[in-house]
Amino acid sequence: MELDQTDKKIVELLIEDGRMSYTEIGKVLQLSRVAVRARVHQLMDAGVIEKFTCVVNSEKTGKHVSAFFEVDCAPANLVEVAESLANNPVVASCYQMTGPSTLHMHVLVSDFTQLESFINEELYALEGITRVESHILLRRFKSRTGLKL
Template sequence: MDTIDHEILARLVEDGRASYAEIARRLGISRANVRERVQRLREQGVIENFTVVVNPEYLDKRISAFLDVQASPDWLPRLADELAGCDEVASLYVMSDMLSLHVHVLTADMQALEHFTQSRLFAREGILRVECKLLLSRVKHRRGGPRL
């Protein structure tokens, strides 16, 4: 990837609906060049998907909770698979200690969050500890860019 590729990616992260012509004008290159570069970046797996970012409140998801879940190693893969399939789970990560999951959960209200934790976590064998932190306000959030 060169500087132009990075600039194309930055523009697409800013606005995934930016046209090739608009990006080309901004960078001083041809529309065909932008199209070819974007296609190559998709084929290489640099660009995984084009998507939309929706404010969760418009989907009746007013509670944003971050759960750190420690589980015994033999239960971790099964627990991760199960939680990944839950509608309430916005993102899920296996952490470097190989004992814990970091789970971002979106629910309509506190009652729904309590139901989720009671039914999916507290009633489970193999879970050692659960910590929950609620989002108070968003200062900055990712609208694309590297998935690290």
């Protein structure tokens, strides 16, 4: 689907506020509510908009430690390790990266005791991991949940 300027503006408005009504979007873009609704549904049907969600401040929910990991795996174990990690409730995101067989993941936990437990009892317990590098988040300067068009 080729996005025109109106589609791009609709997506940008929804990235800023996913609860914005079709009427409110229509006022900004000088379109009818029905026209906006039709375009949003087209964007959803085309897979441009995958889903609507809310962004939760992890610290406000007791997750005070945010850590990023680079996990190298034996190629034969990559998918199994990735699926296991992706199903772990403390793993916020998990991606396969370029490199030998590298996963990048973001983990949110309540404290360093829980982080240590995750590393020692869950991460290192997985067969096929050859190297783990971790980075603890000190301060967030920017976090974007949607694609900037």
